[in-house]
Structures are given as C-alpha cells and as structure tokens.
Amino acid sequence: xxxxxxxxxxxxxxxxxxxxxxxxxxxxxxxxxxxxxxxxxxxxxxxxxxxxxxxxxxxxxxxxxxxxxxxxxxxxxxxxxxxxxxxxxxxxxxxxxxxxxxxxxxxxxxxxxxxxxxxxxxxxxxxxxxxxxxxxxxxxxxxxxxxxxxxxx
Amino acid sequence: xxxxxxxxxxxxxxxxxxxxxxxxxxxxxxxxxxxxxxxxxxxxxxxxxxxxxxxxxxxxxxxxxxxxxxxxxxxxxxxxxxxxxxxxxxxxxxxxxxxxxxxxxxxxxxxxxxxxxxxxxxxxxxxxxxxxxxxxxxxxxxxxxxxxxxxxx
DNA sequence: TATTGTTATACTCTATAACTATA
DNA sequence: TATAGTTATAGAGTATAACAATA
Numbered sequence: 001x002x003x004x005x006x007x008x009x010x011x012x013x014x015x016x017x018x019x020x021x022x023x024x025x026x027x028x029x030x031x032x033x034x035x036x037x038x039x040x041x042x043x044x045x046x047x048x049x050x051x052x053x054x055x056x057x058x059x060x061x062x063x064x065x066x067x068x069x070x071x072x073x074x075x076x077x078x079x080x081x082x083x084x085x086x087x088x089x090x091x092x093x094x095x096x097x098x099x100x101x102x103x104x105x106x107x108x109x110x111x112x113x114x115x116x117x118x119x120x121x122x123x124x125x126x127x128x129x130x131x132x133x134x135x136x137x138x139x140x141x142x143x144x145x146x147x148x149x150x151x152x153x
Numbered sequence: 154x155x156x157x158x159x160x161x162x163x164x165x166x167x168x169x170x171x172x173x174x175x176x177x178x179x180x181x182x183x184x185x186x187x188x189x190x191x192x193x194x195x196x197x198x199x200x201x202x203x204x205x206x207x208x209x210x211x212x213x214x215x216x217x218x219x220x221x222x223x224x225x226x227x228x229x230x231x232x233x234x235x236x237x238x239x240x241x242x243x244x245x246x247x248x249x250x251x252x253x254x255x256x257x258x259x260x261x262x263x264x265x266x267x268x269x270x271x272x273x274x275x276x277x278x279x280x281x282x283x284x285x286x287x288x289x290x291x292x293x294x295x296x297x298x299x300x301x302x303x304x305x306x
Numbered sequence: 307t308a309t310t311g312t313t314a315t316a317c318t319c320t321a322t323a324a325c326t327a328t329a
Numbered sequence: 330t331a332t333a334g335t336t337a338t339a340g341a342g343t344a345t346a347a348c349a350a351t352a
Contacts, residue, residue, distance in 0.1 A: 006216070008267040009279050011195070016286040017170030018213055024163055035167065036342070042164070047214035052311065060171055065343055067312055081311095088311040089351045113208055114161040119292040121285070126162050129285045132278060133169040139272040140176035189319070205334065218320055220335055234334095242328045242333040313348070316342105326334070 008128070013136070026114050032102060032107035036061070036069050038110065041103045044079075044095060051090050078102060154221050166289070184262035185255060189214070189222050190231070191263065197232075197248060204243050210220045229257060 021035070028038055039059045049055045056066040070093065073079045078099035084090040095103060118126065174188070181191055192212045194233045209219040223246065226232045231252035237243040248256060271279065 008263060010173070010263060010267045010270050011287055012283055013173055013270075014177060014192075016215070016290045017166065018172060019290045020163070020166055020293050021170060024167060034341080039167075040166065045187075051309095053309090058170070060175075060340085062344065063311065064313085064345080068342080071312090078338095079266055087310090087352075091176060091311070108163060110163060114155075114163045117163050117166075117289055117292050119288075121288060121292075125285060125288075129282060129289075130162060130165055132274070132282045133276075134163055135272075135274060136282075137169045137172045139270050139274075140173050177328085187318080204332095206332090215321065216334065217322080217336085222318080234329095240333090241329075241331090244334065307352100309352075310350080311345075311348100312347095315344100316339085321338100321340080323337085323339105325334100326341105327332100327333085327335100329332075 009136075020117070023116075024110075027109045027113045028106055031105045033106045033109075037073060037102075038106050040066070040069060041095065041099065041106065042094060045103065050106065055093065073099070081111075130134070162289075173220070173270070176269075177263075180262045180266045181259055184258045186259045187263075190226060192254075193219070193222060193230075194248065194259065196254065197246060198256065205246065207245065226252070227266050 016133055028034055036059070040055070043049065043055055043058045047058060050132055051060060052066055052070075053063055056063045059066070061069075070079060070081065074081060076098075079089040080096055082094070084092050109123050121129075129140075154215050178206055181187055183208050186194075189212070193208070196202065196211045196246055200211060201281055202211060203221075206216055209216045212219070212223075222301055223232060223234065227234060229251075233249055234244040235247070274282075
C-alpha cells in the first residue's frame with residue numbers, strides 16, 4: 001500500500017510554524033517587544049476579559065506565567081494593575097501611555113510581517129488557509145480563540 | 154476604506170501553531186520524547202547529513218544547541234557519537250538500538266497526532282494546506298526544508 | 307471554603323562567546 | 330588560519346506548588 005503523501009502535515013506545520021514564528025519574534029523584538037507581550041496587549045485591546053485568568057486562557061498560558069510577564073511589563077511602565085473596587089481580588093490591567101505607544105509599534109511590525117507573509121497569496125488563499133488552520137486547531141481539541149476580527153495586526 | 158478581513162494570518166498561524174505544537178509536544182512527551190529529539194531523530198533517519206552543522210541547520214537550531222541535545226540523548230543511550238576516521242573533526246551521530254526503539258514509539262505518536270489532525274480534512278485540503286504553508290515559509294525568507302517524503306510521521 | 311492572583315523555584319529550549327581538537 | 334564541535338554561561342518562556350488576600 002503505497003503512500004503517495006509527503007511528510008505528515010503535523011511536521012510541515014511544526015516546521016513552518018517554527019520559521020514563521022521566529023521571523024515574527026524577530027520582527028517584534030526589533031520593534032521592542034516579544035510574542036507574549038504582543039499577545040497580552042492585543043488581548044487587552046480587543047477583548048473584554050474579566051480577570052487575569054481569562055486573559056491567561058486567551059493567550060494559552062497559566063496564571064503564574066501571566067503574572068511573570070505582567071511583572072516585567074509593569075516594571076517597564078507598559079501596564080498598570082489596579083484592584084477592582086467592586087471585587088478587590090481582581091486586578092484590572094490597563095495599558096499606560098507608554099504601553100499604547102509600544103502597542104502601536106508592535107502593530108506596525110505585525111502588519112509588515114503580515115504583508116510579507118501574504119506576498120504572492122490571493123485573498124482566497126488566505127481565507128482558505130485561515131479556515132484550514134482553524135480546523136486544525138479544533139482537531140487538536142483546543143478551544144478556537146475568539147477571533148479578534150477588525151483589530152489591526 | 155473598510156477592512157473586511159479578520160485577524161492577520163500571522164496571528165492566526167501563531168495561535169494555531171501554539172495549540173497544535175503543544176498538542177504534539179504532549180503526544181511526544183507521553184511517548185517518552187520531545188520535539189527536538191524527534192526532529193533530530195527524523196533528520197538522522199531520513200536525510201544524509203555530512204556533519205552536525207548540517208544537522209543543526211536542518212532542524213533550525215545552532216550547533217551549540219544541538220550539542221546540548223545530543224549530550225542528553227547520548228546520556229540517555231539514544232545515540233552514539235564517533236569520530237569520522239577520514240576527518241577526525243567530524244562526529245558521526247548514529248541511533249542506538251534503544252534510539253531506534255524510541256524512534257518507533259515517537260513515529261507512532263506522530264502518526265496518531267497526524268490522524269487526529271486530519272480528522273475531517275480531505276486529501277485536497279491537506280494538499281492545499283501544505284502548499285500554502287510552504288509558501289508562507291518561503292515568504293519569510295527561510296529555506297524550505299527538504300521534504301522528508303516517504304518518511305513515516 | 308472558594309476565588310484571584312503572587313511568589314518561589316525549576317525545567318526546557320535556545321543563544322553567544324570562549325575554548326579544544328583537527329586539518 | 331579555518332573548520333568541527335564542545336563547554337560555560339545566560340536568557341526567555343513556561344510550569345507546578347505553596348502562599349496571601351479577598352469574598
């Protein structure tokens with residue numbers, strides 16, 4: 001029983017993801033950020049999340065890991081954490097002006113990365129790719145993250 | 154100028170890759186391995202690589218990082234390193250019997266992961282996805298890794 | 307007691323720089 | 330000198346477990 005197929009799609013995806021993620025990391029680093037910082041910021045900007053647990057879930061990390069990043073971001077003056085008066089267990093995370101500025105730079109870097117990524121791909125190609133990626137994601141049993149439709153980069 | 158598009162494909166790819174890679178990592182870990190170990194083994198099995206530098210390049214890591222992994226793999230009895238008599242600077246890396254056994258287990262885990270990933274996708278879907286992923290990879294300027302066609306999982 | 311988040315600690319993967327061995 | 334690889338060290342991202350604060 002011959003197998004006309006190439007390497008397993010998981011391996012191709014892993015390799016592609018590694019290359020593309022690394023390029024994205026480099027682009028974000030050049031703009032003064034990193035992938036976790038970018039994911040945290042874009043989640044803060046485009047989703048309504050009640051607490052840090054939800055924020056961590058949206059990004060796919062644990063609460064303690066999020067605290068780790070928020071500590072660094074707060075030390076860098078990018079975010080503030082204030083207790084919610086209505087429920088003082090909850091820390092409300094907000095971007096500072098400096099955080100907003102960095103967000104703008106990272107958004108530009110992400111847009112440029114995306115432009116590069118699109119290159120020779122048609123709109124249909126992108127739509128197809130998006131659809132297939134979402135299906136892969138649901139196939140591994142993860143929740144498909146709420147699409148951040150309309151958000152820039 | 155409205156933007157009817159959803160989130161940038163780079164973000165979708167990053168999130169999908171994270172979910173899928175994590176699921177793959179978990180599957181490999183359950184089988185007693187890890188992604189780097191798997192990539193090293195499959196490269197040893199399916200490519201003809203002259204030295205460790207080429208092996209590192211094939212995987213997308215630096216030589217020192219490869220040494221780090223090979224040290225651990227050698228300590229675990231998975232590989233041997235022997236100097237090439239013709240050029241004693243070169244270390245020939247080979248899987249031990251135990252390495253072969255683990256390779257078999259990891260291949261099975263990878264195949265199962267792939268089966269899960271395919272789920273509701275047709276052959277055409279997979280071919281399309283593969284084509285698009287390769288184009289993404291070339292769009293970020295990386296060399297498209299030599300396809301390990303015919304290799305299982 | 308349950309929920310929210312932090313602190314302490316550690317692991318994995320990766321990298322750069324300095325080094326050894328060989329050619 | 331140039332090449333192949335290793336050692337030493339460090340940094341980023343992640344995780345678990347124990348803890349403190351609040352409800």
